[in-house]
Amino acid sequence: MPLPAEKTLLVLDGMGVPLYSARGLTQTLTPIQGQSVVRRTINGTPRDLSLPVAKKYDSTISCTDLAPPASDNIWAGRIVVVHCVAELSRALAASPSRQVVPGSEITEGNFVRYRPILTMMIVEAPSLTMEEYTARRSWSMKLTEV
């Protein structure tokens, strides 16, 4: 799949990704804290006490490029739909747990990897770092799946 015009696979619906602002970004997908509530019984059996609705992801997107992200008037709480760069992988017979970025599925053997589409809330608005002489701009943003 060729890169989009923004030179990145990342899509932030509801915010946008300016050109040259997200090349070489790093995205993490981390299960939320509430997703892991495991107690062990007195007989040694671990029990998952997490709520099914807690099976969500946190994500941190960070990048150093030449353009700033479209962070003006973007504050925590903004809902954006993220076409993730990070991939999830599933068994060939299983169904994806998230909506799939069209054309992102890659089948390898008995497994399929894909890029999920996540509806997320910005929990930390983009932070910006500007290097004047090199004109490099570093930024990062934290989101959590709604």
Added chain:
Amino acid sequence: MPTILPPSNQFGDAFYGGAVTGGGDVAGPFYFAWINAGEAFGPQHHVMHEFIFSFELDQSEGNFASLNIEIENPGVGGLLRPGRKLRCWFAWFNPETEEIEPLFTGRLVAVPTNLQSRVVSLQFTAQPDDFDAAKAEIAAEIRAYGLPYWDPVFVDESHEEDPDAVLEAIPKLWHVDRLTLETTLSDILVGEDGVVAFEEGEAFDDGLDVQLNDAPLDAVEVDATVTWKQSHVGTIDMGGYFFEGRIDGLASEWPKPGGSLSGGYSVVSASFVGYRINLTQVNITYVYENKEKEPTDGDLMSHNESYSGVPRGDLRFATRTKVTQANPEDGQGYEVDLARVGISVGQGLGRAKASLVLGYGANRDWEERLTFTVHSDLQPVLRAGNDARVTERIVISGRDVVEFGLLGSTATSYFRWPRGDVSVRHLILRAVARLKLGGRVVNVTWGCTFARATEFTCRKSAALADKRLQGGYAIGKIIAYKMAGNGDSGVFDGSVTIGCTVGLGNAIVEVAGDPTYVEEGYVTRPYQMYENSVIAIGANDVGYSPPIIVPNDDGLIFPLTKRQVVLREQTIKEALPGPEDQEPPSTVFEVIGGPQPEQTNRPGAQIDALIAKAEVEAQRAAERAGRDIVYFEMELKAIDKGKFTTESTVKVQNLVLPKQYDLTTAEVALLPGLVGPGDQFLPPTVS
């Protein structure tokens, strides 16, 4: 991923009505089963019906064992489902015995309110449904056993059926077994079911704690009182009485049958038989002999006359006598009649015989007060402040012992007699029970493995040998224990607290004492009294000397006799003021017929003078007798009123308490690191 149901778990969705999947946890090493009431522990309970993340099982003396568990919320169809089982068995696999052993059975105390949480807490209590009935049954046995541990004299009527009231003189607490739910009594100092012993090193290093409670109870003062009405009904024959004089008033006022007298007396029978009498016997004797050598013609030569008797009829007597008087004209004698004027005395002159039988109804308030103090033989325990001894006081009023049927209605003492002596023992045991609890001043707590903790019950004692303890050793009744487990941390352990007395471990020595009443062997107690005797009672850990009681009374012994009740009895004759000093009537006699004596020096005149004098005297005597009013006064002891109080004290030996913790030893082991070579103390260095 499919839910794993281990083969031993037979309860899946069906158990919870299909609302929750998964059923229970894998069974073992812990087991938890929901049960119906009355299910005995068996293989069917070797299951795990819940996912239990942690548990805590504890019990303190006098309370039910409780089990608190954290479980995964089984959902609405679980805990609140109608018809749900509310009781449980909780057990574990003992690796030493390789048996599945029960740890607890009980019923759910309350439904948790945090049902929205994923983890809920449940509390169970090992309380039998028939706890009140079981207590009542044990209490009834104690009441049936009776003295000296149960004395209804000192039990308030409202608490007669109260099971807890039977423990006043018994140093025990209620205990319910966490496995059998059997209700029993357990001593507060020594466990009935043995000692759980811990050798050096068996207790956890951390968690050893020795607490000295507030100052020990040093003494208990007892102030006990019993009351009763001393009552008796009987009769007293006061005997016969004789009165003479003016008895009209006495006759009318003499007590009449059926009448009542003050002081608690009544008249059962009375008689007063009187008759009028001529009171004064008159004796008149006239003797005259003419001694003249040459009597004159007509002179009276001699005269003898006497009269003796009691005037009759209207007390007027008249006699005639004749005197020979010489006629001065012819010298011939002739008889002269002399008439005497009758002496009349007033009405009411009489004699009487009387009798009197009194009835009495004694109804007197009696109170007997007994005071004593029981001290404990304690090791010296440092106290903050002024070293003031801690004393508790028991003030108790017993029932009316006559109404209670323990004493005859005429008794003057209760505590002196055998039944009362047992009450004394009971009162001492009440004080002993409080002293024993108050003597448990040292609490020692330590941690141990879970396996050891399963041995604990509140019917046992526990002992610990640890060089960190003063004396290196402590033993005491288990007053609390706990065993707990947490799946997250993987910590499964227990702890125990024992209560230790700081007695001296002495023994009571019985002493026969010195007889004080009569020679030894003549009579036995309670007639024989002994000084300085010591009788061991209870668990032979306290002794006392039966009090020598001298009732404070007025000496009346029923049935009463005249001699006991008469204070004064007196017949009084009171002369009315009368004409004693007045001149006698001018006419004493009248001579009827014959010439009047004209010359006073004549013999006849002399006779006349004699007669007149005698009659005057007689008249005066009669008149005096007629004027004497007879009174009768009797003063009796009042028996319907009065309150008698007897106060006595009892000598009680010091209560002997076991030395379960030794505060007096000089040996104190120190923590590792503070002991240098040769076990010398190394003072900490300051860097």
